[in-house]
Amino acid sequence: MIGGGFSGPKMGNLTADNSSSNCTIDHTIHQTLAPVFYITVLVVGFPANCLSLYFGYLQIKARNELGVYLCNLTVADLFYICSLPFWVQYVLQHDHWVHSDLSCQVCGILLYENIYISVAFLCCISIDRYLAVAHPFRFHQFRTLKAAVGISVAIWVKELLTSIFFLMHQEVMVDKDLHRVCFEHYPIQAWQRRINYYRFLVGFLFPICLLLLSYQGILRAVRRSHGTQKSRKDQIQRLVLSTVVIFLACFLPYHVLLLVRSLWEASCDFAKSIFNAYHFSLLLTSLNCVADPVLYCFVSETTHRDLARLCGACLAFLTCSRASRAREAYPLDAPEASEKSGAQAEDPELLAKLHLAALQAPGAPGVGGSPMGGLA
Template identity: 65%
Template sequence: MRNFTEKYHSANDTICLIDHSIHQMWFPVVYVFVFVVGFPANCLSLYYGYLQIKVKNELGIYLCNLTVADLLYIFSLPFWLQYVLQHDNWTYNELMCKICGVLLYENIYISIEFLCCISIDRYLAVVHPFRFHKLRTMKAAVIISAAIWTKEFLTSLLFFKHGEFTKDPESHVVCFEHYPIKSWEHTINYYRFFAGFLLPIFLLLFSYCCILRVVRKSHGTQLKKKLQIKQLVLSTVIIFLVCFGPYHVLVVVRSLFEKTCAFAAKIFNVYHFSLSLTSFNCIADPALYCFASESTYKDFIKLKNCCLRFSRCSKIETQESVEMNTPEILRSSGALAEKETDELNKHQLPHSVILHEQFYT
C-alpha cells in the first residue's frame, strides 16, 4: 500500500493522503496510560502544591500552575482518543478542535515555562539564598504565573487564528494538522524551537549546573543528600530532553524540508511518535517535583491519616455507643505520637541537611 497520494486543488494547495496507522496503534495506548496514571498523580501533585502554599512557600504556586496545565491537557485526552480511533476524523465542531489543539500545544510551553520557574527558584534558593529574596515571595510567584498564562493565551490567539479544519482525500475531517505544512506555520515553528525550547533548556541547564557546583563544594552536606540532589537534577534534565527535545527538533526539520507529500509521509511516523512523548511529561512532573522530596512522604502520611480518621468516623456512626470512644483515643494517641516524632526530628536535625532542605523547600 502506498504511504501517500497527492491532490491539487490549486497551484499552491496540496492535500496529502498519508498512512495514519500509528495513530490507531500507538496513540490510544499513550492516551489511556497518561489519563489513567496522570490524572490521580496530578491530583496528588495539586494537593502537595496546596500544602506548599499553605506554609507560604512560593514553590507551591509554580507546582499548582504546572499541575493545572497538565490536568487541562489530560481532560482533552478523551477527545483526542475518539479522534484517533475514528481514523483521524474529527466529529466535533471547529471551536472544540481549536480548544483541544490549544490545550495540546500550549500545555507543552506552559509546562516548560513553569519547569523553568521551578529550576530558577531552586537556583536562587541554593546559590543566592539572601540576595534575591524578593523574587522568592508568594506575590512574585503569583505575578510571574499570571504573566505566563497571559502570554500563552495571547500567543494562542495570534498563532491559532487560522482555520484548523482540513479534509484529506478520504473526506476525513483532520484537526490541527496540515500536510505538507503551511507557509504561515514556519514562523510559529521557529518561535517554538528557539523561544519555547532552546532558551528554556539553557536556563534549566544553567540553574542546575550552578546548583550542582554549590552542592559539590558543600562540606556539611552528607554524601547521600548530595547524591539525591544530583539524581533529581539529572533526572529532570533527561526527562525534559526526552519529552520535548525530539519534538522540537522535528518541528524545525519539517519547517526546513517539508515541501511535498513524499517528505511528509517519510517523517510522519517519527514526528508523531515524538509528539506522543510530550504527553508523558504529565506523569513525569508529579514524580519529579513532588514525590522526590523527603518532606512529601510526611505530607502524604498526614493525608493518609486524615482519610483513615474520616473512615473511622464513618464507621463509628453505625456502631454501638460503647465503641465510640475508641477512635478518639486512637486519634489522640496518633496526634501525640506525631507531635513527639516532630519534636524529636526537630532536635535531632543535623546541620548537614540544611542545603538539602533549601533545594526541596
C-alpha cells in the first residue's frame, strides 16, 4: 500500500522508491497478524453488512433520510470487504501480488476510499442528528431523502475523483526477492506527502471537528428538551456516541501516524522504527467494517423489532427443517414412531402457526421505522 498517504496490507522486503536504492523491512509479524484481522473482518463483516443494508432499506422505505447515509456507509464497507480475499492471498504469499497491476490499484483504492467515505458518512450521520434535535424546523430542507441522496453522490464523486490520482502512479514494483509488491513505498515519496496532508486536513481533521461539535450540540439540545421521552434521548445519545467512538478508535491512530510519517519520514531507518505501529493502526481501520453495523441498533425503536422478527422467522425455519429431518428418520408409519408420539401428526399445523407468529410479532410495526429526528 502507499507507504505515506494510504496503505493496504504491507508485509515483505520492499523497494524504497523507483530508484535503485532498497529499504528492507522485516514484516514477519504482520504476515501472521494481518490475515487474522482480514479474515475476521471478512467472516463477520460481510453478513453483518448485508443485514445492515436490509435495515437501511427499511429506513429509506420509511422516508428516513438517515437510512441513505447508513446504506452508503454499508456499501463502502462491502466494497472493501470484497477486496479482502485478494489482500489475504497477498500477505499469505509473502507480499507477492499475483494479479494484474490494475487489480492492485483497484484493491488499494477500495481500502483507501473506504476510510474516507466512511469518515464522511459518519460525519453526515452526526450532523443530520444534530439538525434533527437542535433545529427540527429551521433546516428541514437538508433532512429530506432528496438532499441525503445529493450529499451522498457528492461524497462518492469527490473520493472517486481523488482516487484517479493514484491510478496515475505505478503501484506494483518488484523487490529484491522478485516479489511483486503492491502499494509499497519506503520511505514515502514527495508526491505522497502532498496527498497525505490533504487527506489528513480535509479527509480527517475537518470531519472530526464537525462530528465533535455536532455531538456537543446534540447533548446540549437533549438536556434542554423537556418534551422528549427519556428512552428517545438515550437512543439518540447512544447513536451519536457510538459514531464518535467508531470514528476515533478506527481512524485516529492511523491518521496521527500518517501525519508523523509525512512530516518526518526521510530515511529507511525511520520507516523501520515506525513500521509496526503504523501497520497496526492500518489494521484498526479495517475494524470499521465490523463496527459500522452497530449503528443500526440505534436508528429507531423498530429496528430491534425488525431484527427480532427476522430472528423469529429464521428460528421457525430451522425448527421446521429439524422436524422434517426427524420425520424422515422415523417415519410415522413405523410402529415405534406411531406409538411414541400420537401428537406429532399436529406438528405441521403447529409449526405453521409458529412461523406465522414469528413474522407477525405482537406490536411489531410494518417495515421501516420512524425517524429519530422527529423530536418534540
